Amino acid sequence: MSIMSWADAKAIIHNSIWKQNQGVVAILGMCPVLVMSNNIINGVSLGLATSLVMLVSGAAIAAIREFVPNELRSPIFILIIAALVTMVDLLMNSYVHELYVVLGIFIPLITTNCIVLARAEAFASKNSVAHSALDGFFMGIGLTIVLGILGAGRELLGKGTLLSGIDLVFGPAAKSWVIHVIPAEMHYQFLLAILPPGAFIGLGFLIAGKMALDRRADAKAKLAAKPAEPVGFSEGQSHC
Amino acid sequence: MITSPFFVKPTPLQVVMLKVAAALLPAIAVYVHVFGIGILVQLALATATALATEAACLKLRKYPLKPFLTDGSAIVTAWLLALSMPPLGGWWMVVLATFIAIALAKHLYGGLGQNPFNPAMIGFAVMIVSFPAQMSRWVAPLALPAVDLDAGDQLAYIFTGSLPDGLSFDAIASATPLDTVKTALIQHGNLGEVLHGLLFSSGGMLPSQMGWIALAYLAGGLYLLFSRIIPWQTPLSFLAGLGVLAGGMYAYDPNHYTSPLFHLFGGAAMLGAFFIVTDPVTGPTTPRGRLIYGALIGILTYCIRVYGGYPDGVAFAVIIMNIAAPFIDQYTQPAVFGRKTKGAKA
Numbered sequence: 001m002s003i004m005s006w007a008d009a010k011a012i013i014h015n016s017i018w019k020q021n022q023g024v025v026a027i028l029g030m031c032p033v034l035v036m037s038n039n040i041i042n043g044v045s046l047g048l049a050t051s052l053v054m055l056v057s058g059a060a061i062a063a064i065r066e067f068v069p070n071e072l073r074s075p076i077f078i079l080i081i082a083a084l085v086t087m088v089d090l091l092m093n094s095y096v097h098e099l100y101v102v103l104g105i106f107i108p109l110i111t112t113n114c115i116v117l118a119r120a121e122a123f124a125s126k127n128s129v130a131h132s133a134l135d136g137f138f139m140g141i142g143l144t145i146v147l148g149i150l151g152a153g154r155e156l157l158g159k160g161t162l163l164s165g166i167d168l169v170f171g172p173a174a175k176s177w178v179i180h181v182i183p184a185e186m187h188y189q190f191l192l193a194i195l196p197p198g199a200f201i202g203l204g205f206l207i208a209g210k211m212a213l214d215r216r217a218d219a220k221a222k223l224a225a226k227p228a229e230p231v232g233f234s235e236g237q238s239h240c
Numbered sequence: 241m242i243t244s245p246f247f248v249k250p251t252p253l254q255v256v257m258l259k260v261a262a263a264l265l266p267a268i269a270v271y272v273h274v275f276g277i278g279i280l281v282q283l284a285l286a287t288a289t290a291l292a293t294e295a296a297c298l299k300l301r302k303y304p305l306k307p308f309l310t311d312g313s314a315i316v317t318a319w320l321l322a323l324s325m326p327p328l329g330g331w332w333m334v335v336l337a338t339f340i341a342i343a344l345a346k347h348l349y350g351g352l353g354q355n356p357f358n359p360a361m362i363g364f365a366v367m368i369v370s371f372p373a374q375m376s377r378w379v380a381p382l383a384l385p386a387v388d389l390d391a392g393d394q395l396a397y398i399f400t401g402s403l404p405d406g407l408s409f410d411a412i413a414s415a416t417p418l419d420t421v422k423t424a425l426i427q428h429g430n431l432g433e434v435l436h437g438l439l440f441s442s443g444g445m446l447p448s449q450m451g452w453i454a455l456a457y458l459a460g461g462l463y464l465l466f467s468r469i470i471p472w473q474t475p476l477s478f479l480a481g482l483g484v485l486a487g488g489m490y491a492y493d494p495n496h497y498t499s500p501l502f503h504l505f506g507g508a509a510m511l512g513a514f515f516i517v518t519d520p521v522t523g524p525t526t527p528r529g530r531l532i533y534g535a536l537i538g539i540l541t542y543c544i545r546v547y548g549g550y551p552d553g554v555a556f557a558v559i560i561m562n563i564a565a566p567f568i569d570q571y572t573q574p575a576v577f578g579r580k581t582k583g584a585k586a
Contacts, residue, residue, distance in 0.1 A: 191370040201344070 003130040012131060016138035022115045023146030024207045029115040032106045033147060034199040039155040041165040043147030045099055049092065050110050051140025053084045057116060058136025060084075061124040068125070077120045078111070085111045098168040115139060150202050156181060158193035251469075257312030259469050260515065263460030264319055267511070270456040275327040278394040282322040282334050289338040290318035297347035313352055317341055320360040320515055324508055324555070325367070326378045331398050333374060337363040357562045358522045361555040368550060376551070378416050417450055418507045418551040421498055454505040461514025470518040473530035478513045479504060481538025489546070503542065507552040512541070516554065522562045529565075529572035537561045 022028050032050075037043045060080050068076050089107050092100045100107065110116065119139050124132035155161055160182030167175040182188040192198050271279045294314040298305050308314075318338050325334050341363030349355040368375045396402055464470045486500035503509060508516070517523065517537050524533050537557045544553025 189370075192366050195369065197366075197369075 004128070004134075008131065009134060012134050013138050016135060017142040017145065020139075021142040021146065021210070022118075022139055023143045023150075024203070024210045026115070026118070027207070028118060029113045029143065030203075032109065032113060033143070033150070033203065034196060036103065036106055037147050037150040037154060037199055037202070038158070038194050039161075039164050040148055040151040041099070041163060041169060042102060043151030044144055045096075045169065046103055046106055046110075047140065047144025047147040049088050049103075049107060050113060050116070051137055051144055053081065053088055053110050054116055054119060054136035054140040055133050056084050056136075057081045057120060058124045058132035058134075059129050061120045062127060062129045062132035065125050073121075073125060074117075077117060077125075081116050081120070082111045096169055099165075102165065102168060115143060146203075146206060150199070150206060153202050153205075154193045154198050158190050158198060160186070160188040253311045253313065256469055257316050259464065259467060260316050261312065261319060263464045263469075264323070264457075264515070266459050267323070267453055267456035270453050271323070271327070274450075274453060276394050277391045278327045278398060279322070281331075281395060281398050282325060282327060282329070283319055285331055285334050286318035286322035286338045287315055289335045290314040290342050293339050293342040294347075297343055297351070301347065301351070303351070308352065311352070314342060314346075317346070317360045317363075320511070321363045323511060324360070324364045326375060328394060328397055329374060329377070330401055333367060333371065337367045340366050353521055355521060356565075358516060358519050358558055361516060361558045361562075364555045365559060368555070372550075376416075376419060378419075416507070416551065417502070418545060421502075422551050451505050454510040457510035457514060461510065464514060464518075470514065471527070471530055473527055474517045474523060474534040475513040477531045477534030478517050478538045478541075479509070481535035482509060482542050483538075485539055485542045489542075497546065503545070507545070508554040509541070512537075512554040512558065516558055517561075522558075522565060524565045524569045524572065526569055526572040526574060528574070529568040532568055532572065533561055533565060536564070 020026055023033055029050075032046055036046045057077075057080055061077055064076075085108060088110070089100075092103075092107060116136075119136055123135045127135070152162060155164060160180065161184075162179040162181060164178050166177050167173075170177070193202070268279065268283070291309060291314060294309060295305055298308055318341075321337050321341055322334055325337060341359040344366075345357055345359040345362035346352070346355045349357075393403065461470070461475060465472055465475070483500045483504050486497070486503040489497040490499050498506075517534055524530055537554075540557035540560060541553040544550065544556055548556075550556070
């Protein structure tokens with residue numbers, strides 16, 4: 001007997017990454033998103049750490065959901081999440097210490113990230129272990145994608161590089177992996193993109209872009225759903 | 241058809257903008273006299289960028305081009321921005337600043353009349369936050385003996401960044417008066433002798449070059465005031481807020497605080513008073529609100545100049561108060577004629 005059907009899994013993944021993307025649709029967890037998206041490495045690292053916490057917290061909370069008294073659920077969920085975050089915190093401190101120093105307070109603050117508690121409350125406390133683990137993980141991945149795109153844009157505009165700081169993750173040998181889109185000799189810098197206003201402006205563009213894509217898909221779907229009329233619609237249909 | 245005495249024919253926007261641009265002309269003339277023709281190049285670059293960006297945005301938003309391109313508002317934004325930038329800054333600086341002002345600060349918010357922030361000041365703020373070094377590279381006034389750049393040299397510097405042989409930028413650069421004061425305070429802890437000849441020649445009331453530019457703005461502003469293009473409340477309360485605070489601090493300790501005249505005629509105070517804080521879109525609309533708004537911008541400008549990290553604070557003060565404008569409007573709404581209760585309780 002399978003744990004969950006493929007259709008269920010697909011629905012959960014699509015919902016987490018696109019339909020209810022926590023970064024650009026729910027607009028939750030803004031504090032780490034805005035601060036840590038100044039380059040790809042910071043953004044993606046924090047996103048993955050959050051995903052890991054959410055994967056395990058989703059499973060753990062779903063497993064005990066039958067035994068948690070309704071009145072006490074918030075403190076119990078938070079305790080579980082805090083314990084998991086402490087583990088991630090210690091792991092990152094020992095294995096990627098340089099990155100740990102850069103991300104700083106934002107790793108312990110994953111505990112208070114409203115996305116984690118929101119998914120525990122809205123999904124894990126009502127669904128099976130497998131469903132909840134999948135939902136938690138892909139909600140985190142959806143956020144990671146937003147952090148990655150935002151980080152790439154801000155880094156590219158602000159410093160003309162991509163993947164700067166990758167040596168913090170893979171050791172000093174990885175320093176040469178940094179892509180200098182604009183040659184380093186030119187000393188290109190556009191501070192606004194790196195500073196907090198760049199995060200707000202960039203996130204605004206991402207939200208607008210997502211809505212534009214959705215609208216276009218809606219329009220296409222409407223066009224496709226309409227019964228083909230004999231005159232005037234041949235051109236529109238050829239695009240669908 | 242407008243007949244009775246109660247209907248006032250609104251001045252077309254084009255005419256308003258034309259008059260504002262005309263009011264800037266004396267200052268531009270003095271500018272050219274003091275700094276050379278570099279500023280004209282900056283104005284041309286800004287105008288071209290503003291029109292191109294405006295056209296592109298209108299096209300993207302599927303608006304008709306002609307009525308919006310010819311209303312002159314983009315050009316006024318461009319001119320105000322060009323006048324706040326260093327006269328010999330590289331060509332890309334004014335182009336980028338104008339692009340940000342029109343595309344980001346104006347059209348993203350819905351275009352003419354919808355922008356909560358003054359576009360020119362947003363463009364300026366983005367530049368000074370992103371490129372503090374380049375934005376503080378002001379060339380010395382031409383009248384100083386060390387400088388001898390003719391028109392060709394200035395053009396070459398703006399477009400290629402190269403100077404005639406044997407000259408480095410440091411040789412022709414000079415700090416603005418506000419910069420000089422800030423540096424002196426950091427290095428010596430007091431003003432000492434730096435004030436001499438910065439804005440007013442040591443004789444006293446004769447303005448030096450920067451002072452003349454400010455006076456030209458004042459002249460243009462007074463023209464706008466008397467032709468009823470701008471209300472009197474905002475510029476007056478702005479200058480009063482700045483001047484009274486500066487006067488009090490100056491009286492308290494003239495070794496650490498510059499005179500109120502210095503603050504009123506230095507930096508962007510005069511440009512700000514008559515051309516920036518009077519923006520009808522981003523400021524409050526009630527008379528009492530305008531008084532509060534202007535005074536607070538003046539006080540904030542003084543605080544940012546004296547205690548902040550940047551030499552001039554007009555741009556930041558205006559942006560901060562732009563946020564507060566709707567709030568001020570709500571609480572200063574005059575009573576409807578015939579009613580006793582004042583203001584609208586929300």
